[in-house]
Amino acid sequence: MSGDDNEIKGGRRRFLGALGSGTLGWWWFWRRDAWSEQMLVPVARAQEMPPQIEGMEGKEGLTVMSDRPLAAETPVTLLDDDVTPTSRHFIRNNGLLSERARSRDASDWTLTVDGEVESPLTLSLEELKSRYPHREASLVIECAGNGRAGFNPPTAGNQWTLGAVGCARYTGVRLKDVLEDAGLKSSAVFVAYYSEDLSLTGDPNEVPISRGVALEKALDEHTLLVWEMNGEPLPSQHGFPLRLIAPGTPGSASGKWLRRLWVRDRVHDGPKMTGQSYRLPEPPVAPGTPDADIPESEMRMIEAMPVKSIITSPGTGVEIELGQPLRLRGHAWCGDGPVEAMHVSFDFGVTWRQASLASPANPFAWQRWEAALELPGRGYYEIWARATDHRGRQQPMVIPGWNPRGYLNNAMQRIAVRVI
Numbered sequence: 164m165s166g167d168d169n170e171i172k173g174g175r176r177r178f179l180g181a182l183g184s185g186t187l188g189w190w191w192f193w194r195r196d197a198w199s200e201q202m203l204v205p206v207a208r209a210q211e212m213p214p215q216i217e218g219m220e221g222k223e224g225l226t227v228m229s230d231r232p233l234a235a236e237t238p239v240t241l242l243d244d245d246v247t248p249t250s251r252h253f254i255r256n257n258g259l260l261s262e263r264a265r266s267r268d269a270s271d272w273t274l275t276v277d278g279e280v281e282s283p284l285t286l287s288l289e290e291l292k293s294r295y296p297h298r299e300a301s302l303v304i305e306c307a308g309n310g311r312a313g314f315n316p317p318t319a320g321n322q323w324t325l326g327a328v329g330c331a332r333y334t335g336v337r338l339k340d341v342l343e344d345a346g347l348k349s350s351a352v353f354v355a356y357y358s359e360d361l362s363l364t365g366d367p368n369e370v371p372i373s374r375g376v377a378l379e380k381a382l383d384e385h386t387l388l389v390w391e392m393n394g395e396p397l398p399s400q401h402g403f404p405l406r407l408i409a410p411g412t413p414g415s416a417s418g419k420w421l422r423r424l425w426v427r428d429r430v431h432d433g434p435k436m437t438g439q440s441y442r443l444p445e446p447p448v449a450p451g452t453p454d455a456d457i458p459e460s461e462m463r464m465i466e467a468m469p470v471k472s473i474i475t476s477p478g479t480g481v482e483i484e485l486g487q488p489l490r491l492r493g494h495a496w497c498g499d500g501p502v503e504a505m506h507v508s509f510d511f512g513v514t515w516r517q518a519s520l521a522s523p524a525n526p527f528a529w530q531r532w533e534a535a536l537e538l539p540g541r542g543y544y545e546i547w548a549r550a551t552d553h554r555g556r557q558q559p560m561v562i563p564g565w566n567p568r569g570y571l572n573n574a575m576q577r578i579a580v581r582v583i
């Protein structure tokens with residue numbers, strides 16, 4: 164890092180230092196690296212990129228959480244685009260890339276669809292492309308653990324802040340069309356995926372993750388099998404040659420590097436489907452409750468991601484001149500329907516202003532929000548941003564229900580602003 168960057172960061176740190184002493188535990192300010200990420204301008208970040216982490220080729224300014232398996236999130240100010248460029252889409256791998264994903268040769272690749280179907284299918288990529296009508300859509304994928312860094316006491320797993328989310332454009336076919344072609348039996352209740360990523364242990368028989376979607380979601384017309392992301396064949400890290408996108412569900416349902424869809428007569432029980440994986444305690448538990456004290460029968464599967472929003476511009480720590488409006492931008496989304504309203508506050512939630520909110524490009528795309536705030540005078544302000552969904556549910560101000568794996572933190576984001 165150059166001396167200049169140090170100066171910028173040092174100055175802003177002094178300005179933001181006061182935030183650390185707040186009493187509400189506003190987590191993205193507490194975590195030094197989280198808020199320093201947000202303060203850096205992209206050009207400074209470029210100089211900071213860790214050199215040559217395998218799999219990060221072509222990724223711009225992402226923060227690597229883990230290099231084995233690879234997990235990297237996007238600083239929130241780099242998520243401003245309506246359609247997230249591939250270079251800025253987060254990565255979450257549970258295992259290691261297969262030889263096929265590395266070599267990008269799909270010539271002898273097939274997808275098998277079997278289980279509770281009348282006629283099992285084995286399809287090449289060309290057959291899949293030629294048999295069913297093509298669909299294109301902008302779809303949000305959000306890791307269920309996005310925001311995990313906010314939980315107290317901390318929970319194990321990647322300490323995502325705000326950036327394990329993206330909304331890229333995908334091309335593929337409806338999962339529904341493929342399932343109907345195979346002919347669903349009345350016993351079908353769940354569609355499980357098997358993929359060809361490799362376990363970290365190196366054991367070729369060990370499956371790093373095998374999840375999927377309940378039948379109703381599988382038959383939703385927005386649940387796709389895709390071979391293209393942002394107009395290019397799927398990148399190696401994002402599931403080449405074919406992945407599932409079940410938008411609105413935890414990202415882990417959207418299997419990458421697919422080989423098999425197993426239609427099941429019960430809820431799937433593959434790796435990361437059972438125990439505490441992608442489940443919330445019901446009834447709720449006190450923060451820090453040991454795993455052993457929560458019986459498996461009291462863990463309920465997460466089906467939809469909750470309402471959430473981000474402030475993509477400006478980054479926290481910005482200074483504006485008196486008399487200039489503060490122009491805010493970001494996105495809002497919800498896993499089971501549209502976002503209905505977006506509000507911002509500059510006075511700690513005492514008053515709220517309605518922001519403009521665009522319709523989504525299609526269902527399950529995120530929605531652009533914008534606001535121009537007149538701040539009352541010189542000094543220090545915090546901006547809070549709050550989305551309200553189609554059922555009137557709002558983002559909480561503080562970290563919501565602690566759970567053993569740290570899922571579904573959809574607390575409002577806030578940024579600090581100084582009027583000079």
Ligand SMILES: Nc1nc2c(c(=O)[nH]1)N[C@H]1C(S)=C(S)[C@@H](COP(=O)(O)O)O[C@H]1N2
Binds near residue numbers: 257304305
């Ligand atoms: N086969 C397979 N599919 C997978 C994963 C994986 O490790 N293996 N990770 C899941 C998780 S936890 C998430 S959040 C999303 C991330 O998708 P992305 O890496 O394209 O952002 O992929 C999901 N699909």
Ligand SMILES: [Mo]
Binds near residue numbers: 306
């Ligand atoms: Mo995830």
